[in-house]
Amino acid sequence: MFIKSEALEVKEDGEVLVLLGAASPGAAALTPLSSSGDEDEEERAASGGARRPRGAGPGARLPGLGPECRRRPSRVRAVPRSTRAAETAQRLQKSRRLKANNRERNRMHNLNAALDALRDVLPTFPEDAKLTKIETLRFAHNYIWALTETLRLADHCAGAGLPGPLRPEAALLSPVGALGSVADSLSPVSTCSCTGSPAPSASTSPYSCAFSPASPTGSDGDCWPPAAPDQRHCAPRCPVPRDCM
DNA sequence: TAGGCCATCTGGTCCT
C-alpha cells in the first residue's frame, strides 16, 4: 500500500494541487497512502474546495441559461449538520490513527535499535554478517548461557584442582574464546561435566548447538537438542567460526 | 517462483 511520493505530484493549470512527501522526514522513501499529506488534502476538500480554479467549480454559471437559471450556486453548506459531524468525527479518527501509526513505527524502530545494539555485542563470523531478529535473540540467549557456563566450569575446575579444558582468563577476554572454551568443555572428552543448559528441553544433552542462532527450544527443529555431538553444521547461518566450536 | 525476512498498518486490549 505504498506509492512513490513523486508520483503524487499532480498539477492542474500550472498549479500544484498535491505534493506529498516533500516536507516529511521520509520524503525520499515511500509514502504511505495514509500519510498526513493525504489528510491535508482531505482537509482542503472538506473546506469547500476553495483552491478550485475559477470557472471550474460546481457553482460556475452555465452559458446560455436564462435569468431564472442564474441562481446562486448550491453551497457546500447544504450538507446536513449530521453529515458534517460525521465527517469531523471521521477526520478525528483518522488523525488518531495516524498518530498511533507514528508511535507504533517509532516503537518498532526503538526495538530494532535495541536489536542492533544486541547484535553489536554478539560475535559473528564474518564480522559484518547480520543476524536476523530471531537469530539474534536465540544466539544471545545461547551466548549468555555459554558465558555463564564458562564461569561456572572455571569455578568448578579450579575448586576440584583439575587442569580442566578451560582458561577462563582467555575466555573472558574474547567472547569467541569463551564460546570455544565452553564448546570444548561440552565435548564428550571433557573432564568437566556439564549439566546446565539454556533450555529445559536440552537438559539431558550437554552437546547442544549452543552457539548457533538456532532455537534452543527446538521448536523449529533446527538442532536443539542435536542428534550428535558435532552439530556445527546445523545452523543455517552459524555466526561463530566453526574453528571456535 | 516460492519462501524468508522485514516494515508498516491496523484493530484490540490493557494501563495510566
Added chain:
DNA sequence: AGGACCAGATGGCCTA
C-alpha cells in the same frame, strides 16, 4: 482519553 503493547494482515525485497 490517550498511550503502550501486541498480534494479524499485507506488500516489498531478496535469495536459492
